[in-house]
Amino acid sequence: MINRLILLLSIFSLSTRLNAQQVNFSEYDLENGLHVILHKDKTAPVVAVSVMYHVGSKDENPERTGFAHFFEHLLFEGSKNIKRGDFMNIVSSNGGQNNANTSQDRTFYYEIFPSNQLELGLWLESERMLHPKIEDIGVKTQREVVKEEKRMRIDNQPYGKFTENIFYHLFRGNPYSWQPIGSMEHLDAATLEEFIAFFNKYYVPNNAVLTIAGDIDLEKTKAMVAKYFNEVPKGKILQRDVVQVKPVVKQIVDTVYDANIQIPAIFAAYRIPGMKNRENKILDMISSILSGGGSSRLSMKMVDEKRTALQVSAFNYTLEDYGVYITLALPNNNTPLDDLLKDIDAEVSRLRTDLISESEFKKLQNKFENDYVSSNSSMIGVAENLSNGYTFHNKNTNYLNQQLEQIRSITPEEIREVAKKYLRNDQRVVLYYLPKK
CATH class of the missing domain: 3.30.830.10 (Metalloenzyme, LuxS/M16 peptidase-like)
Incomplete structure (x- = not known):
């Protein structure tokens, strides 16, 4: 009875919060x-x-x-x-x-x-x-x-x-x-x-x-x-076509030399769908699992436990037509860059095969709900989010109010399937970023 009451109160609290955040x-x-x-x-x-x-x-x-x-x-x-x-x-x-x-x-x-x-x-x-x-x-x-x-x-x-x-x-x-x-x-x-x-x-x-x-x-x-x-004259109608790109079918490796750095870095990047695609939001969640704070998987493993990385990160570079998913690491104690890449790949592989835990999933949903609230806490934040909805989501200004529902509808199974679909070694760029003497 107590557990049922707690569940009902949680649902009521969530519903109240969602309604309160309607713009x-x-x-x-x-x-x-x-x-x-x-x-x-x-x-x-x-x-x-x-x-x-x-x-x-x-x-x-x-x-x-x-x-x-x-x-x-x-x-x-x-x-x-x-x-x-x-x-x-x-x-x-x-x-x-x-x-x-x-x-x-x-x-x-x-x-x-x-x-x-x-x-x-x-x-x-x-x-x-x-x-x-x-x-x-x-x-x-x-x-x-x-x-x-x-x-x-x-x-x-x-x-x-x-x-x-x-x-x-x-x-x-x-x-x-x-x-x-x-x-x-x-x-x-x-x-x-x-x-x-x-x-x-x-x-x-x-x-x-x-x-x-x-x-x-x-x-x-x-x-x-x-x-x-009213007096501003109308311009010509613009015709836009999405320029298609060839699929990446094997890993691309490159090396860059930078005279501004003393510590090397390793990057791995994947081409992903644009912001209109539901999978793009799921990739945002994957970023949070991997590197969203000190308790994230990559940070705990590579920075805290193994101490092989000074910094490690995974983030979704969201664009209209496509996007780029980027992982990176800076070595600690002269750890070889390939070792860092292996550790990152191991955590990505775990996402591709295993479902995230219930507690991790709940934490993830709470974070994205709080991020949504924060993004609309200022008038310029609201203005930009409303503009984005109309400009990039098929003139759907109300997209702003639909994001929480979308976040709540994403499942652990979807997270695993999206990681499996896009975060593959045979469709990425690996970039070795080295100091230039």
């Missing part, structure tokens, strides 16, 4: 194709204004890589009504903060303001979309900014080029084969006309999602959205 929103389209998502939350006088453009490095010409990331910088230069260099000053002087980021699949701009500055945020994003400054002086300035970023984040960063090498092998002939930072030679060779053409093609309302989350009045917000975005 309410409304959405609609402007005539120019701009999709608008509104989330009202009065718990704090804060509002997040964001625009997600469905353009990333995979949309670039192979001879002009780096454009999407370059525009992440260039579109802060100013506009017809904002002087060069004033964009960020306007934000900070009105109590706000702003940023942007670019991936292979999208570019995301946002501002976080006190809620009484909502209109300012909408005006800034409409200026960015309607008539930004794309001029020679801005292009030259941002070229140097991007070059310095590449030097700091990649060229002079320890292990900074491992993704570049992994993606090159796994995606030959596919736009995912290059990284968002792109080629500095391509940016130097590009003309102003090429930059303008790229903007006119991709930074249009019908290729974007405007998401506003926070302390807002819905009707007043809709009126402001119309005021600032």
Whole structure:
């Protein structure tokens, strides 16, 4: 009787928590194709204004890589009504903060303001979309900014080029084969006309999602959205085809030398399905089993017990069309890299053959539920998650509210089958990452 009561209370607690985490929103389209998502939350006088453009490095010409990331910088230069260099000053002087980021699949701009500055945020994003400054002086300035970023984040960063090498092998002939930072030679060779053409093609309302989350009045917000975005002209309809890649049928081995490191590393990477595929979420769970914290399998075995690794990790690099599952280790006490790889492979093999325990599975579900709650604990987090649902999940903005149900529906049997299907030695890249003298 007591066990049954505990079970009923647990089910009630879970149900209450799931319902409490439902994110309410409304959405609609402007005539120019701009999709608008509104989330009202009065718990704090804060509002997040964001625009997600469905353009990333995979949309670039192979001879002009780096454009999407370059525009992440260039579109802060100013506009017809904002002087060069004033964009960020306007934000900070009105109590706000702003940023942007670019991936292979999208570019995301946002501002976080006190809620009484909502209109300012909408005006800034409409200026960015309607008539930004794309001029020679801005292009030259941002070229140097991007070059310095590449030097700091990649060229002079320890292990900074491992993704570049992994993606090159796994995606030959596919736009995912290059990284968002792109080629500095391509940016130097590009003309102003090429930059303008790229903007006119991709930074249009019908290729974007405007998401506003926070302390807002819905009707007043809709009126402001119309005021600032109705006049933006609609762009041409984009046709996107997924570029297929040949299957990896045998293990690829490569060696990279890095002058920025003193400790070598070993990487093993597998091509996996994109974010729309349920199996991608299961691979997220496999990452947590292998290296999600100090009590994870790889950490306990290689760092704590055998002390052969300084660091060991497994993670899912999620993309729209495909993904990459990466394992890595740094040796301790001069442990040979091949020994580290054998230990990682042994734990992967155990996942491929044995079901995880009930306690491990429960811990896994709790972690993913808590991660979901954390990801929606800020207004900009909610705005980005709503935008992702519409952009990457067949215009299903409500995907955000379906994730917990999806997490709870995954079974230990599925975890074993997905590991068996994708984490195979004959369809991976092994990368030896060694110090360069």
